[in-house]
Amino acid sequence: MRVVFPDYVRQGIDLLEQAGFEAWAVGGCVRDSLMGRTPHDWDLTTSATPPEMRQVFSGLPTLDTGIQHGTLTVLLDGQPLEITTYRIDGSYADGRHPDGVTFTPDLREDLARRDFTINAMACHPQRGLVDAFGGQEDLRRGLIRCVGEPDRRFSEDALRILRALRFGAVLDFQLEPEAAASLLKLRQGLCQVAAERIWSELSRLLCGPRAGEMLRQFAPVFQVFLPELVRMVGFEQHTPYHLWDVWEHTVRAVEAVEPELVLRLTMLLHDIGKPACFYLDPAGQGHFKGHPALSREMAAAILHRLRVEQQLSRQVLTLIQYHDVNLPHTNAGILRWLGRLGEPLFFQLLAVKTADNLAQNRDYSDRVPQLEDLARRARQLLAEGRCFRREQLAVNGRDLLALGCRPGPPVGEALDWLLEQVVSGSCPNEREALLEKWRTAEK
Ligand code: ATP
Ligand code: MG
Numbered sequence: 365m366r367v368v369f370p371d372y373v374r375q376g377i378d379l380l381e382q383a384g385f386e387a388w389a390v391g392g393c394v395r396d397s398l399m400g401r402t403p404h405d406w407d408l409t410t411s412a413t414p415p416e417m418r419q420v421f422s423g424l425p426t427l428d429t430g431i432q433h434g435t436l437t438v439l440l441d442g443q444p445l446e447i448t449t450y451r452i453d454g455s456y457a458d459g460r461h462p463d464g465v466t467f468t469p470d471l472r473e474d475l476a477r478r479d480f481t482i483n484a485m486a487c488h489p490q491r492g493l494v495d496a497f498g499g500q501e502d503l504r505r506g507l508i509r510c511v512g513e514p515d516r517r518f519s520e521d522a523l524r525i526l527r528a529l530r531f532g533a534v535l536d537f538q539l540e541p542e543a544a545a546s547l548l549k550l551r552q553g554l555c556q557v558a559a560e561r562i563w564s565e566l567s568r569l570l571c572g573p574r575a576g577e578m579l580r581q582f583a584p585v586f587q588v589f590l591p592e593l594v595r596m597v598g599f600e601q602h603t604p605y606h607l608w609d610v611w612e613h614t615v616r617a618v619e620a621v622e623p624e625l626v627l628r629l630t631m632l633l634h635d636i637g638k639p640a641c642f643y644l645d646p647a648g649q650g651h652f653k654g655h656p657a658l659s660r661e662m663a664a665a666i667l668h669r670l671r672v673e674q675q676l677s678r679q680v681l682t683l684i685q686y687h688d689v690n691l692p693h694t695n696a697g698i699l700r701w702l703g704r705l706g707e708p709l710f711f712q713l714l715a716v717k718t719a720d721n722l723a724q725n726r727d728y729s730d731r732v733p734q735l736e737d738l739a740r741r742a743r744q745l746l747a748e749g750r751c752f753r754r755e756q757l758a759v760n761g762r763d764l765l766a767l768g769c770r771p772g773p774p775v776g777e778a779l780d781w782l783l784e785q786v787v788s789g790s791c792p793n794e795r796e797a798l799l800e801k802w803r804t805a806e807k
Contacts, residue, residue: 373389375441380417433465480528481499522550557589601652667681718732758793
């Protein structure tokens with residue numbers, strides 16, 4: 365596989381080399397190119413020190429956010445290119461930040477500090493590939509292998525534990541056995557890692573094609589920062605609707621949903637409150653009454669702890685809250701739910717409910733065809749332009765004020781009432797009809 369360098373990346377390399385330094389593309393962009401994937405960004409590594417880099421790029425817009433660690437971001441052709449000086453990370457007293465970084469003139473030393481062999485390759489448009497640790501071979505075999513001694517590398521920076529699982533999930537790779545054993549052994553190190561760094565890896569892991577397999581195989585790693593998961597593992601449900609314990613059901617539900625973060629995260633957390641809600645009736649059947657509300661509450665605490673952005677959190681919490689409701693199949697019922705959730709969240713709820721069902725015992729309750737029917741009907745109502753939001757009404761607040769409605773909250777209440785008349789089919793969405801309806805209504 366040939367590495368195709370975009371123009372702006374060549375330009376960055378040329379500018380540094382014309383000034384007498386060495387520069388290479390490194391890390392994810394080389395890995396992705398060798399796998400035949402298009403890299404989402406390119407990083408350079410160079411023998412130039414930070415002041416020398418600044419001088420080389422003095423005429424160009426730069427961001428020096430990571431300059432103390434040797435990183436400068438240059439805008440070339442409007443594209444950000446991250447350039448880092450060859451460096452050796454110092455020791456990691458706190459397992460988080462290198463105590464100090466030492467710059468080095470040797471590319472190989474820079475590659476040796478990198479986490480996995482597949483991430484430790486450099487490439488140059490003329491000089492070709494530098495693969496000092498067998499990265500190409502591991503790419504071929506589909507293996508995540510540490511550069512150097514796994515115990516030492518995972519102790520230096522415990523985030524690498526989660527990164528290993530992230531690359532396993534995203535690239536559909538196996539973990540090399542020694543690395544797998546080591547990261548399980550050293551998993552508690554993740555307690556020291558900042559929530560933002562955990563979330564940045566976890567969110568990408570969840571969207572990988574092999575996310576479920578990583579959750580299944582490495583549950584104890586996830587339990588370090590999600591202790592709420594502990595009780596789910598091996599928690600038998602004692603109901604004919606389920607074939608698996610709460611954790612295996614959860615993993616299957618993650619696998620059954622599209623790789624979209626809001627959906628994957630919802631499936632991971634949707635039943636997290638189940639163990640605490642469990643009740644075994646005298647007939648020996650298990651029940652989990654109230655689990656969506658408790659799952660929502662527990663998920664809210666988790667998402668806050670992981671510093672997940674507000675908008676995503678809100679969506680996930682709503683989906684968890686409603687994951688177990690029985691949605692109505694009448695037109696009015698569908699329109700009310702479309703109004704309550706908005707269009708995107710409504711269809712996401714159908715996806716969540718479908719995945720939940722696919723991860724249950726389908727001999728007992730196969731709701732998938734009903735959910736498909738609901739989606740079809742909702743799309744039909746939308747295509748017909750049916751009204752389910754206040755803003756779609758043929759009247760607005762000003763119309764009602766002109767007819768003597770009291771200002772303030774009563775206007776909203778009146779519009780909601782009229783919306784319900786339209787949704788339930790007792791009034792057409794026409795201006796005169798609506799005004800007449802309001803005029804003659806009991807108030
Ligand atoms: P992607 O950008 O697709 O997530 P990537 O490999 O570029 O993949 P980044 O997090 O952008 O991942 O890191 C860039 C490179 O820096 C990695 O390829 C790896 O060589 C190195 N690296 C990143 N984080 C670490 C770490 N915690 N320990 C060691 N090396 C790391
Ligand atoms: Mg990257």
